[in-house]
Amino acid sequence: MILPETEWRVRAGLDRLAATLGEARFVGGAVRDALLGIPAADIDIATPHPPAEVIRRLKAAGIRVVPTGIDHGTVTAVLESGPVEVTTLRRDVSTDGRRATVAFTDDWREDAARRDFTINALYADPATGEIHDYFGGLADLDARHVRFIGDPLQRIAEDHLRILRFFRFLARFGDTPDAAGLDACTHRARDLMALSRERIADELLKLLVATDAVRVVALMVARGIFDAVLPEIDQAGAERLARLAERERQGGIPPHAIRRLAALIPADPATAEQIGARLKLSNAQKRRLTMAVAPPAHPARPLAYRIGVESAVDQLLLSDRPIDEAASIRDWEPPRFPLSGGAIVARGIKAGPEVARLMRQVEDLWIAEAFPDAARVEQLADQALRSAISR
Numbered sequence: 120m121i122l123p124e125t126e127w128r129v130r131a132g133l134d135r136l137a138a139t140l141g142e143a144r145f146v147g148g149a150v151r152d153a154l155l156g157i158p159a160a161d162i163d164i165a166t167p168h169p170p171a172e173v174i175r176r177l178k179a180a181g182i183r184v185v186p187t188g189i190d191h192g193t194v195t196a197v198l199e200s201g202p203v204e205v206t207t208l209r210r211d212v213s214t215d216g217r218r219a220t221v222a223f224t225d226d227w228r229e230d231a232a233r234r235d236f237t238i239n240a241l242y243a244d245p246a247t248g249e250i251h252d253y254f255g256g257l258a259d260l261d262a263r264h265v266r267f268i269g270d271p272l273q274r275i276a277e278d279h280l281r282i283l284r285f286f287r288f289l290a291r292f293g294d295t296p297d298a299a300g301l302d303a304c305t306h307r308a309r310d311l312m313a314l315s316r317e318r319i320a321d322e323l324l325k326l327l328v329a330t331d332a333v334r335v336v337a338l339m340v341a342r343g344i345f346d347a348v349l350p351e352i353d354q355a356g357a358e359r360l361a362r363l364a365e366r367e368r369q370g371g372i373p374p375h376a377i378r379r380l381a382a383l384i385p386a387d388p389a390t391a392e393q394i395g396a397r398l399k400l401s402n403a404q405k406r407r408l409t410m411a412v413a414p415p416a417h418p419a420r421p422l423a424y425r426i427g428v429e430s431a432v433d434q435l436l437l438s439d440r441p442i443d444e445a446a447s448i449r450d451w452e453p454p455r456f457p458l459s460g461g462a463i464v465a466r467g468i469k470a471g472p473e474v475a476r477l478m479r480q481v482e483d484l485w486i487a488e489a490f491p492d493a494a495r496v497e498q499l500a501d502q503a504l505r506s507a508i509s510r
C-alpha cells in the first residue's frame with residue numbers, strides 16, 4: 120500500500136524536513152486521513168532519533184524548533200507552511216490514565232503498540248510513500264473498523280480519553296462499533312471523571328460535528344457514557360440533537376459544535392451556564408451556549424440584529440420555527456443603527472438617560488419598520504421627540 124498524493128504531502132519544506140531527519144515516517148491522523156481521502160488536521164512525524172538529536176538536525180538545517188512536549192519526546196518543527204510535530208519512537212513505561220512516563224526506543228513496532236487504535240498506528244515513508252502496518256490498521260480502515268490495539272480495557276486504563284476518542288472516530292467514519300471496544304468503553308465510562316474538563320470538552324465538541332454524530336451520541340447515551348461527567352445528557356437530548364442535525368441539513372447550514380451541545384443539554388439557560396462552566400468553555404462559547412438554549416423572541420432579522428446572526432441561527436434552528444427563517448439570515452449582515460446620541464442632543468434634549476431612552480425608542484421603531492435608511496430614521500427621531508414633548 121502506498122500513501123496517496125495528498126494536499127499536505129506537497130507542503131513547502133516537508134520533504135526537506137524528512138530528509139534532514141533521515142530516518143523518519145509520517146504517522147497517525149495524517150496518514151489515516153490521507154488513506155481515507157480526507158484533508159488532514161495536523162501532521163505528525165515519528166523518528167528513532169532521540170529528541171536532542173532531532174533538535175540538533177533541525178537547527179543545523181535552519182528549521183526553527185520549539186520543544187513543545189520534550190518530556191514525551193515531541194518537538195515542533197516550524198515550517199513556513201505550518202507546524203509539524205516530530206516525536207521520538209517510544210513506549211509507555213507507566214501511565215495513570217492521564218499522563219504517561221515514556222522510554223525512547225528505536226523499534227517502530229513498539230511505537231505502534233503504544234498507540235490507541237490500529238487505524239492510528241499506520242506509518243508512511245516520506246520518500247516512497249510505503250505504508251508500514253503492524254496491527255492490521257489497513258484492513259480495519261478499509262472496513263471502517265475502529266479497533267483498539269491489544270486489550271481495550273488496558274488501553275483505556277492507560278489513557279481514559281480513549282473512551283471519547285473511540286466514539287469520535289466512530290462518528291467520523293466508523294461503521295459497526297467494535298463489540299469489545301464498545302463494551303470496554305461502557306464498562307470504564309466513570310474513568311472520564313479523572314480527566315480535565317477541558318480535554319473532555321475538546322473531544323466532545325469535535326465528536327458533535329462529525330458525520331455520524333447523531334447515531335453515535337444516541338449509542339453513547341444508551342451506553343451511559345455521559346452519566347458520570349454530564350448526567351444532564353439523556354435520550355431526550357439525543358433526540359433533540361437528531362432533530363437539529365436534520366434541520367441543519369434541510370437549511371443547508373453547516374453544523375456547529377456549540378449549537379449541537381445546546382441541543383443535547385436541557386433547554387434552560389441556568390443549566391447551560393453550569394455546563395459551560397463545568398466544561399471550562401471559553402467565554403465566547405459559554406455565551407453562545409447559554410444564548411442558544413433560549414427560545415427565539417423575535418422574527419428572524421430583528422432577532423439577528425439584537426443577539427447576532429450566529430445566535431439567531433442557533434435559536435431558530437433549535438426551535439419549531441420554519442427552517443427558511445434561519446437560512447434567510449445566515450449570510451445577512453445586520454445594519455448599524457444610523458442615529459447617534461448627538462443627533463438627539465442636537466434636537467434640544469439634555470445629555471443623559473432621556474437621550475438613551477429616546478435612542479432605544481427610535482431603534483425599536485427602526486427595527487419594526489425593517490431597518491429603513493438614515494433619512495427615515497431622522498423622521499422617526501422627530502416623531503419620538505414630538506411625542507416625548509407632548510407627554
Ligand SMILES: Nc1ccn([C@@H]2O[C@H](COP(=O)(O)OP(=O)(O)OP(=O)(O)O)[C@@H](O)[C@H]2O)c(=O)n1
Nearest residue numbers: 147148149160161233234235239240278280281
Ligand atoms: N489518547 C491518545 C491520543 C493520541 N494517540 C496517538 O497519537 C496520534 C496523534 O494524536 P492526535 O493528533 O491527538 O489525534 P489524531 O489521530 O491525529 O486525530 P485528529 O487528526 O482527528 O486529531 C494518534 O493518531 C494516535 O496514534 C494515542 O495513541 N492515544
